Amino acid sequence: MQTDSHTDDFIFLAIFFLVIGIIYIAPTIVAFRRDHPNRWIIMVINVAFGGTIIGWGIAMVWAMRAAHRLGSTSSGGESGLNLFINDVKKFQLVDPPPLPQTSTVQELERLHDLLVRGALSQVEFDGLKAKLLSGASSRQ
Template sequence: MNDPESNFLLLVLVALAIFLMPALVAFLRRHPNRWVIFLLNVFLGATGIVWFGCLIWAFKAIHIAAAPNRSNGGESGLNLTANDVVRIRFDEGARLPPSLAPPLRADDVLVRLERLKKLHDDGVIDAEQFGRMRDAALSHSS
């Protein structure tokens, strides 16, 4: 196994592993920006300075969130593409009690109805949603 072809193949594999080292490190460490590091490494890594920057970035300490349900990205400033997910729940039935909700002025109701009509015309909401939201806006105005 000392022929020139196998030596060349081994040399190419070693060179490829060294060239892709920043991306490999980032993926092995599950870095939040591993895909950004990979793309920079592949497309700009031959410049040398980008390769070295990617290697440092891949080895940089990853922010570990203290709370168990939080993601490990976003807060350190180094994690450009990974932000902590904030889960929200949209509840259509939740409204302020009439005593707390200020009555809308006529021009506010008109603006709200125009926006609803545009959403309906653009196909963002269907006729049933439009009807419910229109009725809610009209009942909230009185």
């Protein structure tokens, strides 16, 4: 008889702690089920500070708040706590500076230097030299 009582107590405690554990990690479950953009941060807050009522409440409220995503037709609004989305950064596109114009002589010297260092074979050098000279004569 005594062992049945201990088994029943163990089962009761196991179920009790399972229910408490699920309630404890409820904000994390909600955040992951809703695919919240800050679900990993919510999980850290939930695990680290969930033992306090305030930490658990903050994590739950954050997990339940709507997060505005670009391209979404939802008008759920922004939570104001989204750390990694809606960070608008303004920037201006500018044209790159023009490349310096090199003369034909400078380009031939550069190609010859590549040939001497072994970066170009004689056949490659001759082809690039012919292309450079034909382009130089058409510009004049």
